[in-house]
Ligand SMILES: Nc1nc2c(ncn2[C@@H]2O[C@H](COP(=O)(O)OP(=O)(O)OP(=O)(O)O)[C@@H](O)[C@H]2O)c(=O)[nH]1
């Protein structure tokens with residue numbers, strides 16, 4: 001749950017990038033960090049292995065200004081996507097307010113996307129959260145590979161595999177070139193903040 | 207388990223007073239009360255310390271979570287003392303209630319024993335506030 005501080009009139013919101021290993025979660029945050037450098041007041045924190053795989057998480061704080069008189073501090077996290085890191089992945093999900101699921105469009109990764117989404121549902125359930133009730137955006141990443149001649153999944157296959165029931169907003173993207181990275185980010189922020197509005201209105205009246 | 211906190215302005219002021227009286231007064235440089243999701247509930251410093259509190263909170267919550275998971279694997283409930291000692295400054299963590307952590311950063315002039323005693327006081331005072 002977002003933490004509301006009525007004294008500082010500040011809200012901390014936690015948005016987590018989830019998805020299979022090597023799908024491009026860290027690359028998404030790196031792009032945002034680069035693009036909005038002037039608005040981010042601290043360094044991106046990464047806990048990673050020697051070969052640049054996320055070991056625990058990446059962390060990027062991002063101030064988006066005021067909503068209903070509160071300063072909103074968005075805190076972006078990525079999880080480690082590799083299957084073996086589930087214990088730490090679960091820790092990062094604690095207190096999550098919104099999720100971006102970064103799927104890998106490569107045909108080879110079809111099953112990994114499906115497994116990762118199932119793992120997300122399971123881990124949320126451990127915190128008594130239901131994936132259908134949490135703000136969620138899908139990102140079908142690595143679309144640029146198509147022009148390299150690498151087989152990628154058509155969008156309708158990805159939609160059918162992952163989003164048939166959830167019907168969450170989805171975007172194709174290329175995190176490495178930044179294509180649709182900011183669009184994805186803005187969408188999850190606005191959905192997450194909308195879901196908090198009601199709560200802020202109540203607080204505001206006290 | 208997931209959880210959420212809703213502190214009123216009054217409660218936050220009370221917590222700030224407690225942290226100032228018990229910890230800043232003995233020479234602690236920085237004190238941060240966080241939840242286990244890595245959110246900052248209260249942070250106070252001695253005015254001469256400019257660390258990135260939000261990053262510290264994210265890392266501290268993760269660190270504590272990882273150590274607790276290790277404790278579970280070897281059949282311990284949790285490790286009560288978490289302390290990282292540096293050349294000049296050190297970090298101490300203690301659990302407050304079930305879902306909060308108190309992070310203190312202090313130099314050589316503060317003794318660990320005394321700090322732990324003070325942390326204990328803080329824990330009791332905050333707990334009794336929350337029970338009200
Ligand atoms: N071609 C292409 N490569 C990408 C894209 N996004 C990420 N990559 C590459 O894919 C590899 C993995 O990207 P990361 O961002 O580290 O993936 P991750 O999801 O954080 O992986 P884990 O930390 O292991 O969970 C890197 O070599 C990236 O450069 C993309 O849109 N297109």
Ligand SMILES: [Mg+2]
Pocket residue numbers: 025026027053054078079080081
């Ligand atoms: Mg990563």
